[in-house]
Amino acid sequence: xxxxxxxxxxxxxxxxxxxxxxxxxxxxxxxxxxxxxxxxxxxxxxxxxxxxxxxxxxxxxxxxxxxxxxxxxxxxxxxxxxxxxxxxxxxxxxxxxxxxxxxxxxxxxxxxxxxxxxxxxxxxxxxxxxxxxxxxxxxxxxxxxxxxxxxxxxxxxxxxxxxxxxxxxxxxxxxxxxxxxxxxxxxxxxxxxxxxxxxxxxxxxxxxxxxxxxxxxxxxxxxxxxxxxxxxxxxxxxxxxxxxxxxxxxxxxxxxxxxxxxxxxxxxxxxxxxxxxxxxxxxxxxxxxxxxxxxxxxxxxxxxxxxxxxxxxxxxxxxxxxxxxxxx
Numbered sequence: 001x002x003x004x005x006x007x008x009x010x011x012x013x014x015x016x017x018x019x020x021x022x023x024x025x026x027x028x029x030x031x032x033x034x035x036x037x038x039x040x041x042x043x044x045x046x047x048x049x050x051x052x053x054x055x056x057x058x059x060x061x062x063x064x065x066x067x068x069x070x071x072x073x074x075x076x077x078x079x080x081x082x083x084x085x086x087x088x089x090x091x092x093x094x095x096x097x098x099x100x101x102x103x104x105x106x107x108x109x110x111x112x113x114x115x116x117x118x119x120x121x122x123x124x125x126x127x128x129x130x131x132x133x134x135x136x137x138x139x140x141x142x143x144x145x146x147x148x149x150x151x152x153x154x155x156x157x158x159x160x161x162x163x164x165x166x167x168x169x170x171x172x173x174x175x176x177x178x179x180x181x182x183x184x185x186x187x188x189x190x191x192x193x194x195x196x197x198x199x200x201x202x203x204x205x206x207x208x209x210x211x212x213x214x215x216x217x218x219x220x221x222x223x224x225x226x227x228x229x230x231x232x233x234x235x236x237x238x239x240x241x242x243x244x245x246x247x248x249x250x251x252x253x254x255x256x257x258x259x260x261x262x263x264x265x266x267x268x269x270x271x272x273x274x275x276x277x278x279x280x281x282x283x284x285x286x287x288x289x290x291x292x293x294x295x296x297x298x299x300x301x302x303x304x305x306x307x308x309x310x311x312x313x314x315x316x317x318x319x320x321x322x323x324x325x326x327x328x
Contacts, residue, residue, distance in 0.1 A: 024069040031062030036323025044314035054087040056140030056321050061102050073111035079103045114168045121165040124177045124194035126158040128205040132228030134260030134271040141305045143275030143287035144258040153245045153254045155222040156211040173199040188212025201232040220249035237262045253280045268294035283312040299327045
């Protein structure tokens with residue numbers, strides 16, 4: 001009986017140690033799948049194309065992340081996140097996209113000193129753009145995202161390789177991020193700084209980003225300044241953005257102004273966003289999107305969206321989709 005009691009005590013001690021270790025170190029698998037059915041007609045085209053598309057409202061991805069509590073308010077974390085096209089099973093956002101293109105970093109975080117991430121990181125400019133528009137991170141339907149990142153304005157990607165991202169602790173609702181990416185012999189380094197503020201119904205941001213000219217992929221040198229704000233009235237949430245992009249390679253300037261609104265209706269919300277992109281040289285681009293996002297659960301939602309995409313000098317493009325997003 002004494003031996004059995006000793007064995008039981010030893011087993012209990014081992015289990016308690018294992019439990020403590022598990023509480024201090026966690027690993028999670030997560031992601032988002034977005035698929036929609038619709039049709040699109042590009043600017044200048046005379047016909048539309050029916051499609052089943054991946055990532056119209058949010059780019060589909062999966063990831064694994066982990067966190068280890070090092071004590072004294074210090075923790076080590078990592079994330080590996082991969083985009084995918086769930087309509088055909090391909091990896092990446094496009095052919096040739098890096099496998100872990102969404103994020104791939106290790107970080108050291110302190111409650112008092114902030115967080116520093118090394119690897120491939122999402123840019124503060126992209127984060128600010130998605131926060132302060134009604135359609136979030138939608139490359140398919142957000143006028144703000146499309147004008148800033150897919151209309152020949154800001155150069156480079158929404159994530160930077162070989163980067164260091166430092167974010168301060170939350171200071172009364174405000175935080176600052178400093179960002180740099182080493183060109184590693186292929187051109188000029190890239191840098192950025194952003195400030196975010198969340199105080200009750202009001203939120204605001206200011207961002208500056210400089211992308212260095214890079215010989216890999218012929219990346220052009222651009223500088224971007226962006227301001228954004230949102231205000232939650234309860235019955236509606238208002239969004240606004242203004243940005244200026246200077247292309248130092250081809251010598252052109254783009255001014256981007258966006259306004260949006262989100263109104264709770266039933267179990268979902270009506271969303272609308274308008275953006276106007278005016279270049280010093282070239283055609284003006286005006287994009288308007290309108291839709292309804294219906295919440296099925298904390299993890300799933302249905303959406304229906306229509307977009308009008310007008311460019312000076314060519315016929316207007318139109319798109320619409322009905323889709324489902326599921327998070328896990």
